[in-house]
Amino acid sequence: MRPAGPDRAACAPRSSEAPLALGALDEIVGFHIARAAVSTLDAFERHLGTPFELRKVEFSLLMLLHANAAVSPKPLARTLRVTAPKLSLLLDGLQARGLLQRRPNPQDGRSQHLQLTLTGRRLAERAADAARTMEAELRAPLSAAEHAMLIELLAKLGAPGPG
Amino acid sequence: MRPAGPDRAACAPRSSEAPLALGALDEIVGFHIARAAVSTLDAFERHLGTPFELRKVEFSLLMLLHANAAVSPKPLARTLRVTAPKLSLLLDGLQARGLLQRRPNPQDGRSQHLQLTLTGRRLAERAADAARTMEAELRAPLSAAEHAMLIELLAKLGAPGPG
DNA sequence: TATTGTTATACTCTATAACTATA
DNA sequence: TATAGTTATAGAGTATAACAATA
Numbered sequence: 001m002r003p004a005g006p007d008r009a010a011c012a013p014r015s016s017e018a019p020l021a022l023g024a025l026d027e028i029v030g031f032h033i034a035r036a037a038v039s040t041l042d043a044f045e046r047h048l049g050t051p052f053e054l055r056k057v058e059f060s061l062l063m064l065l066h067a068n069a070a071v072s073p074k075p076l077a078r079t080l081r082v083t084a085p086k087l088s089l090l091l092d093g094l095q096a097r098g099l100l101q102r103r104p105n106p107q108d109g110r111s112q113h114l115q116l117t118l119t120g121r122r123l124a125e126r127a128a129d130a131a132r133t134m135e136a137e138l139r140a141p142l143s144a145a146e147h148a149m150l151i152e153l154l155a156k157l158g159a160p161g162p163g
Numbered sequence: 164m165r166p167a168g169p170d171r172a173a174c175a176p177r178s179s180e181a182p183l184a185l186g187a188l189d190e191i192v193g194f195h196i197a198r199a200a201v202s203t204l205d206a207f208e209r210h211l212g213t214p215f216e217l218r219k220v221e222f223s224l225l226m227l228l229h230a231n232a233a234v235s236p237k238p239l240a241r242t243l244r245v246t247a248p249k250l251s252l253l254l255d256g257l258q259a260r261g262l263l264q265r266r267p268n269p270q271d272g273r274s275q276h277l278q279l280t281l282t283g284r285r286l287a288e289r290a291a292d293a294a295r296t297m298e299a300e301l302r303a304p305l306s307a308a309e310h311a312m313l314i315e316l317l318a319k320l321g322a323p324g325p326g
Numbered sequence: 327t328a329t330t331g332t333t334a335t336a337c338t339c340t341a342t343a344a345c346t347a348t349a
Numbered sequence: 350t351a352t353a354g355t356t357a358t359a360g361a362g363t364a365t366a367a368c369a370a371t372a
Contacts, residue, residue, distance in 0.1 A: 067186025
């Protein structure tokens with residue numbers, strides 16, 4: 001093992017413009033994930049956040065509701081990795097905007113069937129379109145194969161199992 | 164293009180255990196990055212956060228300080244993607260723990276030379292060791308080649324340029 | 327006048343705990 | 350008693366604006 005210290009590092013003073021040596025961070029996926037998250041969040045804001053007034057989780061929630069008919073909150077919370085109280089508030093928000101209906105589950109009075117309204121479905125489709133545009137932009141520095149590979153590898157890492 | 168809706172989706176009711184259809188989300192790197200971030204953050208907490216009482220940024224900061232002699236706050240803030248006020252507070256914290264020295268830059272009275280103390284360097288090295296253990300765990304579902312590829316692709320995406 | 331770093335303030339996000347209703 | 354969902358409260362994290370000192 002090489003020491004944790006300088007690597008491609010500079011021990012001489014560097015200009016304020018030159019990138020810093022990452023040291024041990026360079027080998028740590030979590031660091032690169034956190035950095036990439038900033039880039040993607042920026043793109044999200046421009047393509048989806050600002051134009052549709054959606055935050056990241058809200059967009060994800062909308063997509064999940066659109067792809068899964070009559071889901072209940074519990075599996076949504078698990079998939080989105082948010083707590084149950086947080087999801088309640090998110091659903092309140094979507095409902096207040098007329099995007100969502102909450103209906104009692106006839107088989108189990110404790111749970112609900114969630115369903116997008118027509119307005120909700122329309123918004124979901126427009127947002128999905130915008131997401132494709134965003135994705136094309138993010139994909140720019142990557143080849144198609146690299147893009148597909150990246151998603152596959154991230155999915156392996158992010159699957160609910162190992163986390 | 165196929166519609167944004169169901170895909171590998173189920174239109175039938177699903178058990179509370181089965182994973183949901185991701186729909187359009189499946190094609191969005193940002194979503195997979197956000198999910199993977201949860202897994203890696205969990206590992207970080209166990210290996211570094213709790214044992215060393217370090218938060219993610221603090222750990223990154225420590226690694227950068229260890230790899231770059233006499234840096235000033237400005238490039239650190241840029242590399243870590245935090246605001247200048249935030250970095251000030253982070254440096255305050257490390258200094259209060261005796262990990263860091265702030266010395267005036269002799270060439271420019273406005274800026275500083277930051278340097279880890281002996282205690283700081285020791286902590287940085289122990290933390291880097293723990294990070295390697297953490298990394299081995301995260302790497303588990305991936306082959307060595309996949310792991311290297313993942314880091315390379317994330318670095319392309321997360322480079323300060325496009326973000 | 328522009329830049330480095332700090333202080334002060336406000337806001338967003340998220341988690342934990344306590345409560346209700348159904349099974 | 351266990352589970353689904355909600356309400357209420359508190360804490361962590363981050364950003365913006367205003368400020369001081371130097372170039």
